[in-house]
Amino acid sequence: MAKSDHVFTCQACGAIWPKWAGKCDACGEWNTLVEEAAPRSVVPGALAAAKAKGSKLAFVELAGDAEPPARLATGISEFDRVCGGGLVPASAILVGGDPGVGKSTLLLQTAAALARKGATVAYVTGEEAEAQVQDRARRLKASDANVQLAAETDLRKILDGLKTLKPDLVIVDSIQTLWADGVEAAPGTVAQVRACAHELVRFAKKTGAILILVGHVTKDGQIAGPRVVEHLVDAVIYFEGERGLPFRILRAVKNRFGPTDEIGVFEMVELGLVETPNPSALFLGENGQRASGAAVFAGVEGSRPVLVEIQALAAASAYGTPRRAIVGWDSARLAMILAVLETRCGLSFAGRDVYLSVAGGLRITEPAADLAVAAALISALTDEPLPRDCVVFGEVALSGEIRPAGRTDLRLKEAAKLGFSNALAPPQKKGAKFDLEVKQISHIADLAAALAPAPRRREAS
Structure with missing residues (x-):
């Protein structure tokens, strides 16, 4: 019997199964298995050819004299505190939070602050039209900043545009809206999120750009999609807050370049998010x-x-x-x-x-x-x-x-x-x-x- 070229992937945890079932045995969720194209495996011949063409692996000693990575301060001290003192070039950050908590507002203010310092900033939105983001920028008094805005969900077009622009900071809002034409799955599925995140992170590592991805959260408060996305990025930050209260907490749960126990405190006002240097009050x-x-x-x-x-x-x-x-x-x-x-x-x-x-x-x-x-x-x-x-x-x-x-x-x-x-x-x-x-x-x-x-x-x- 010929081997099937399709598998069933759980949209809750990312587990892969050879056939459909009503319940995912890995996470216990019901009706979450979706049929997708099976991932391509590397054949032995291709692997041997790659070994022949590639160079030898170079090892270094632990006692190196490499300098700590340079950081780019945004000017928003609460955001810089959570990131460990600023943004690190060639790093990827995943930001999650409940709908309406202010993720897009925070990142648009961050983009405007860096653009005013002379950095090249690209803001890619897949959830809103360009006019909506421009209207928010006017409300936040950030429309004067030279932020390059694009409303697109096609990963290929986004990467081509970023290669031409060569930005210092890339903000993608959100990763669940993107789709890659080489993946046979709907946008937002595990396969699409995994593929798009991998390509964007690879672009950031190769070009030295700072990448910030916005991720949706589930009803349990966890970032939706496969956990492999959290392993791909360098930092995972949650933006928390009660809908009826003006206070917002920025908390890092993973950070390769800084501590994970720092918090940033903001207050949501009419003109956006305002830093709170003394949260005890x-x-x-x-x-x-x-x-x-x-x-x-x-x-x-x-x-x-x-x-x-x-x-x-x-x-x-x-x-x-x-x-x-x-x-x-x-x-x-x-x-x-x-x-x-x-x-x-x-x-x-x-x-x-x-x-x-x-x-x-x-x-x-x-x-x-x-x-x-x-x-x-x-x-x-x-x-x-x-x-x-x-x-x-x-x-x-x-x-x-x-x-x-x-x-x-x-x-x-x-x-x-x-x-x-x-x-x-x-x-x-x-x-x-x-x-x-x-x-x-x-x-x-x-x-x-x-x-x-x-x-x-x-x-x-």
Whole structure:
């Protein structure tokens, strides 16, 4: 029997199967297998010919004296911070985010900023007409920048135009709209996304241009398409933000030329995105008496201290199974904190719905937020507000022990700068001096005793 020249590719994970099935066994998604042309394999004869024509592979030692790559600063400091200090020539960046979060706005402002510095910038859009992008540029006060704009989805035409223009920066919005005529698949499919991304990245590596690709995201918040695209590029950046809030967070999850724990904070206004050099002032509530269930967490994102308010609510449950709703934090870690509070402190959350939210739309992954979450939960359960001038941080172990958090001096310095005078923190080294009063918490029971007096604790439980 002749071998089939077609395969079935999963549009969710990129797995390849010889025949169609209703469910992809690799990722578990249903109705995602699409028939595509099988990838061409290299025949032994062609491989031998390539070996004969090619030169020998040259090796170098690890102890080289190569200089670090030069960087091109965009002038948008929050964007440069996330990229590691600027854009690196011959690099590829993949930017993803929810629809309407401001990806195109951010990249158009970046393109205009570099064009004003004399760089040759090409902006290729496959989702909008040229008039739409020009209208956005006028709204952003960026129409005076010499950005070369094109509305095209044919990969061959795009590459031919880029070879003629020889740009320093190429922005493609978005990779899911492009199609290559040599691939027998619809635009947006795994095969097309993989092929188009590979050709564009190869163009950037050969010419030294900086390539920025915009990628759609799935309902789970992951960049759509095959994961091989994330492996092809040098950096993967997510642009996050709640639709009803003006704050936007730029976060790198992969960066070959810089750290992956830095964030950039922007505010969406009428004239576009505005940088926020002091994000702590945005994430904290307004002046006034702090309500019960609110605690200020002194966190660190990369090299930047960020103070953010964590809000908790413990309400009587109307159903047999209490509800747990979390926004901006890990649900598994909340379950752990609740278990520690019930086991080590005698506080009962049974029969209560627990709601936890990080104010401002910021997502926290740092373990040092455990103590602040515990403080917010105790405050919500006992209806006793925390002191307004107090910040909290520290990691909670299953034994109830409070473990130290890194960069304590940086956290407390930021808190003192914003007017806080007290802190609940893990035990510090003897002789350590800070700009505010630090109450050292060595066990979760000490926190409960400080925030919930004994009569109120028994009543809450």
